Amino acid sequence: MTAALAYALGGVLVFAIALGGLLLRHHLLHRIIALNMMGAAVFLVLVAMAGRGPEASADPVPQAMVLTGIVVTVGATALALALACRVYRETGCTELPEDQPR
């Protein structure tokens, strides 16, 4: 078993856990954290899978893609957080209406 394979499997596990958090937690902040973790897990799988090649060094193309992805993720996260803040200011709730008990 190579390290790349181990980390790819670890990434799959983190993705599943984060998906569970996204589905089962209702607070918007929890959901944003879960989405962020799902992204990190996808990046981990992507880079780890690219490390299966014969060379010792990692493939630069997935590395560049993930680098771009991380920077885009923080932009998307900031926008999501600003939206969550605005939702709280407008409604006083930290959950979406369809998640609230009726």
Add this chain to the structure above:
Amino acid sequence: MQPVVWTLDLPLLVSLVALAAGALSARELFTSVALFIAFGLLMALTWARLGAVDIALAEAAIGAGLTGALLMLTLRCVEGTAGVGNGRGSAADKPLSRSTRPFVSVVLGCMAGMLLILFALATGAAVWWLPREMAGLSAVVETQLPRSGVKHAVTAVLLNFRGYDTLWELAVLLLAALGVQLLRAQRGPSATAFLRSGPSSDPVLQGLIRVAAPLIVLLSFYLLWLGAHAPGGAFQGGALLGAGSVLLFLGAAVTPRRTRGLVARILVSVGLLGFVTTGIAAMLLGGRFLQYPPGWAKPLILGIEFVAMLSIAAVFASLFAALLPGEIPAAREGDPPEDTP
């Protein structure tokens, strides 16, 4: 690729999974955020372990630093401690599992859990059964590297071979900054007042800023220059500079109000503008869009990286400033030395 070193990889993997599970199952939001920051730090270690040093540098500044700071600010906003306009109580904050039909929610939760386990097993099996060897693109990048103008493969991919990705990434960042500005708070005490009343009176923080701010600026420009031949570049430098500006905000060395204005707006957009201008200039000189003329690749790449770093840092700073409670500025200058007192 190297075989697994169990004494190193197993603790790292177990901690990653445990932190993910802990952050998403914690009762307190603050615990979740703190564990998420720890998760980001361990991700940086993981990237270094996988040989992706460029990503490790960026993740340490962004995943652990900046995202954590943004989450903490939002936590403050939704917990209603400062700058909240018309929060009408927090009745909806109660856990929902105690809704009218607990049995239904327990059954649904179990079903979701089983589906997730199935999903993890299926995806894990897919990863496991993939061919163990594959060619990848390393060889192609290696052969074309001398034509790219830089000596580091990741920088060559980012700014030459796949320049489009980086161009649109800068566009996305600009859009995110605009969106966050549009959603900013309209009422409440000013962000400057919040900062002055809060952490900025801490003498330890003030001392730390005096030592750290110049070092951060120096280090980010060093990373930018290093990107031509070693891990580093505009993203890492920009992320570091942006994270450093958070420190300046917290210490009230820079007031968010001061960041409004033409200079800040230019800094936020100069990366994208510079990139597009270079691409169109290349077209006018007879090439394709973003096809650097022979011999000009290295200076052009360094120039684009310089403006991209300024823009990335300015966008990050403006994202942080816009999430500060209360009245919010437009953006700040990406170059802290001018702002340090």
